[in-house]
Amino acid sequence: MPVPDAVAIAHDLEQLLGADCVLANATDIEPYLTESRGLYRGTAAAVVRPRDTPGIAAAVGYCARHGIAVVAHGGNTGLVGGSVPDGGVVISLERLNGVVDLDAADGTITVQAGVTLQRVQRAAEEVGCLFPLSLAAEGSCTIGGNVATNAGGTAVLRYGNVRALVLGLEVVLADGRVLDMLTRLRKDNAGYDLNHLFIGSEGTLGIVTAAVLKLFPRPKHVATAFVGSNDLSQVFAMFERIRGEFADSMVAFELIPRNGLELVLKHMPACVRPLSEGHNWYALVELASPSTQSELSERIEEVLAQAIEDGEVADAVLAATESQRNALWALRENLAEAQRCDGPSIKHDISLPLSSLKAFIDEATVACEAEIEGVQVCVFGHLGDGNLHFNILPQAGVDAAGFMSETARFNRIVHDRVSAIRGSIAAEHGIGILKVDELLHYKDATAIDVMRSVKLALDPKGILNPGKILKRLA
Known part of the structure; x- marks a missing residue:
């Protein structure tokens, strides 16, 4: 079956969801094409903004039948190009922004995926509870994106990352079916824990539409x-x-x-x-x-x-x-943000064993600063859980494009050392487009094969966020 052209896609989706749920004008869809740092710009035939999970399921089902790529779009605060579309349809979750249920006694809050992190924090505060996930972008990032990237933040040391904060999910699968796992249970060993497949999958295995999250006693x-x-x-x-x-x-x-x-x-x-x-x-x-x-x-x-x-x-x-x-x-x-204001920087989001942190910082800093005259290392981050942001800053006045062209060179210096001590090249920002080649270079080959098998099982047509995390399936 041939893939419909952009005009036909927009028309079909309007018939399916209603005209007010579909954007096809170039000006209207532009904000959905570029990631927050401006490193990547994609293309799309249309943007759909369904009102509910059945609407998202209908849109995904249509795309599945016609072999059209689908990219979920949340708060667009990612740093690796994970929500940049490569053709096809963007599905925005901005209208799925409700708090479905809050049970202080149970210590849970159930929210739709388009709710901002800050709104969840405030809803918890209103009943004397705490939702501990905290990020600089919490006013605009959304829970769906937090789940899709397994977000970390500043409180991981005490509370863990998103994977430790999720009890249940609702997910639209690649064929348009809805997987309802919105349980509030703390223990459930009835089969595989499917929630964890989708947490951190960056929308490549399914689109998260709702989540049950853990709440904690608010610190006094x-x-x-x-x-x-x-x-x-x-x-x-x-x-x-x-x-x-x-x-x-x-x-x-x-x-x-x-x-x-x-x-x-x-x-x-x-x-x-x-x-x-x-x-x-x-x-x-x-x-x-x-x-x-x-x-x-x-x-x-x-x-x-x-x-x-x-x-x-x-x-x-x-x-x-x-x-x-x-x-x-x-x-x-x-x-x-201060780094961004100052100019370009080559960024690394890495995770290391705590016992290796100091030696790594010392050795990698010397190696990077010796590579090109005048560069400075700026290393900061969540020392308590081993997550560092190891960034390379250029000498003042250096051409930005020329400096950024050295990214692969510095990646080898930094990532080779990370890999040698069994660290990770992606601690909390994910893989997206930015680190696809790096993942293939450093990840165990058997692990990559297993990941491809999971992708093929859940998304056999390869329509969900193609080209992210893994190369496109043949």
């Missing part, structure tokens, strides 16, 4: 500290000290380098220098307790005082108010 006491050290080994010693003292109370331990902090202060006028003097490394530490009688602030102050005395910490500040806490977090959350 939070202690947030910003700490400066002059040597990386001191930062790791401090991490071990705090982890040993506070165990599960530690929610976040974020690493920030001197050049990263200076970029934030340069480009973000609302941000202020947290410590009177500059230091080579900084850590943002957050502890939380559900108890109103918590002594976290007093205890962390004592621990940091001892760390200063032992030479692990040069200086530290403890947030005394919520506004001060927000100001400290702004220094971390604005770092990626």
Whole structure:
């Protein structure tokens, strides 16, 4: 059966879903074609915006019958080109934006996939609960995208990534059938756990349309500290000290380098220098307790005082108010945006064993900075769970396109070292288009074959987000 042309596709979808659910004008579909950083721009015959899951199922079923590619579109905050279409139809989940159910006693919230992360957080807050996933893009990223990419964020150390926060999913399969797994059960061993197939699959195995998420007791006491050290080994010693003292109370331990902090202060006028003097490394530490009688602030102050005395910490500040806490977090959350404002950078989102982090940072930094004169490494991220953003910044005034053409060269330096210590080249941003070749280069060949078998079983025509994660199926 020949694939219909763009005009026929738009017409058929209008007949199926209603004219107000279909966009076919070039101006109207443009926002759905380009990813957030502008690295990739795709093409599409039409964009559909169904009102509900049956509408999405109908659109996918139509595309399946005609062999038309389908790409799901959420908040468009991804960093690897995972939602950029390569022809076919874009299915936007923007109208599936409802909170279906919230049960504080059960500790669950059921939401449609187009709901923003921030809305889920606030819905939980209104009933005295916490949904702990926290990202810089939480005001615009959506739960469907969070599930599709297995999002991480700043609280993984305490609560885990999305995979640990999902109890059940509703998914539209490649043939248009709806797989209903919207259970609120904490234990269910009745067969394979199919939810985990779709979490992190970037829309290549099915389109997530709803999710049941775990809620937690809202912390009644939070202690947030910003700490400066002059040597990386001191930062790791401090991490071990705090982890040993506070165990599960530690929610976040974020690493920030001197050049990263200076970029934030340069480009973000609302941000202020947290410590009177500059230091080579900084850590943002957050502890939380559900108890109103918590002594976290007093205890962390004592621990940091001892760390200063032992030479692990040069200086530290403890947030005394919520506004001060927000100001400290702004220094971390604005770092990626500050890099973007400063110019191009070659980015790596990697995951490493905690015991290998320091040696990796030391060795990879020396190797990268020796490769091209004037480049700087800016490494920051979620030190507590081993996820680093290892980015290469060019010398001032360097041609952006010329510098970015060196991406493959720096990938070998960074990713070869990651692979050698059995780390991952994709910690929380996914594979998308950006890392397809890197995945094939570094992933175990048998694992790639198994992934292809799963893809073929669930999407035999290869219509779901083709070319992402894996090369197109032959």
